[in-house]
Amino acid sequence: MMNATDVELMAKISAISAQAKQAIIEELLAECDQLLIQRQVLIEQLVTRSNPAQSLNTHAFLTQLMADDQTQIASLKKSKLALESQQVITKRSAKSINRYLTIKQF
Numbered sequence: 001m002m003n004a005t006d007v008e009l010m011a012k013i014s015a016i017s018a019q020a021k022q023a024i025i026e027e028l029l030a031e032c033d034q035l036l037i038q039r040q041v042l043i044e045q046l047v048t049r050s051n052p053a054q055s056l057n058t059h060a061f062l063t064q065l066m067a068d069d070q071t072q073i074a075s076l077k078k079s080k081l082a083l084e085s086q087q088v089i090t091k092r093s094a095k096s097i098n099r100y101l102t103i104k105q106f
Contacts, residue, residue: 009046010061013039017065021072 004012016039023032043065046058 004045006046006049006058009042010058013042013046013061013065016042017068024072024076 016035020032020035020039023029023035043062047062
């Protein structure tokens with residue numbers, strides 16, 4: 001197998017990042033986990049074998065990747081809070097319905 005260049009690794013990382021974002025949108029979390037693991041391996045390869053002539057490009061790429069990840073994390077946290085709020089509302093509604101049904105029985 002031929003070693004990938006820094007540019008090729010960055011392209012692969014970008015492609016996997018896009019696939020992971022799509023997996024999140026489609027709520028395919030197991031697939032997203034696998035994609036993120038693959039991406040992490042590629043990032044580690046990029047960091048350990050980065051060509052000194054390309055180091056500024058690599059640094060800029062990784063910095064942008066980190067910024068994108070922080071944006072995605074913030075979005076996921078917001079979605080998680082909304083889901084938790086909806087779960088609380090659903091639980092309260094179920095309790096209210098159960099109370100109503102209990103009262104209706106008598």
